[in-house]
């Protein structure tokens with residue numbers, strides 16, 4: 001069986017060139033999932049390179065130097081189409097907000113990755129419905145994102161990230177647009193559901209409470225790792241989480257009603273980026289739909 005292990009070695013990345021050069025990562029090395037599924041928080045001041053690191057680990061940005069190896073395969077040695085396919089099959093993504101297709105009901109938003117992977121609509125929607133039920137959204141399958149609270153929408157996004165049974169889930173400020181109590185509930189759900197599926201979670205956050213709910217905290221400053229430690233055991237919800245694939249018990253708490261926020265803007269991709277943009281496709285369930293490519297980085301097809 002393949003281990004869901006991600007190894008990053010000596011990552012360096014700079015945006016732009018010459019006088020416009022903005023160093024973002026400097027000699028960053030870390031392994032995730034080496035000893036089984038874990039929840040890793042990436043923290044640090046604004047501009048310290050957190051999102052860049054997440055995007056490099058997820059194969060969205062090619063590092064200037066260094067390697068990212070997933071399940072023993074160096075992402076840089078893959079063809080663009082292979083890497084795109086891998087991101088769709090092995091990785092899940094949860095962003096701050098704005099990642100759902102507004103014209104689709106919740107169940108179709110969650111079913112979409114399975115359909116893009118070649119699954120039939122019926123089977124994909126059945127699987128999506130089961131997962132949404134487990135996440136406490138059984139009564140909301142037919143609601144569109146605009147008819148959901150912010151917390152409910154993030155639970156749909158979590159379901160969509162997990163529906164393809166990824167080996168690792170990347171989350172960038174997943175609770176940043178939610179109030180504290182809704183954010184706490186969504187975070188517990190994200191950690192519990194991800195580890196319950198046997199996947200690791202890498203979450204970029206500014207929130208110490210979110211980080212404390214993880215099992216490990218990596219801190220960045222000026223693009224460098226300045227500490228990489230277990231979260232305090234008594235603070236960590238993730239330390240009590242199962243380390244094998246088990247049926248997760250993650251009954252969601254009642255949703256709070258919060259407004260949707262402006263989508264988080266992700267850093268622009270470097271050399272992997274061309275493939276990523278070219279590979280984005282319109283929603284196959286509704287041919288007239290034109291998702292905003294920058295807001296829908298998870299919608300990809302292999303070439």
Ligand SMILES: Nc1ncnc2c1ncn2[C@@H]1O[C@H](COP(=O)(O)OP(=O)(O)OP(=O)(O)O)[C@@H](O)[C@H]1O
Nearest residue numbers: 015022023024045046047048049050051052267268
């Ligand atoms: N697309 C881009 N083009 C040029 N520079 C960029 C780009 N994206 C990020 N940077 C720069 O790279 C550095 C790291 O940015 P990054 O977004 O990774 O930091 P961050 O820690 O996630 O910040 P924040 O907490 O504010 O989201 C910053 O100096 C930033 O200005």
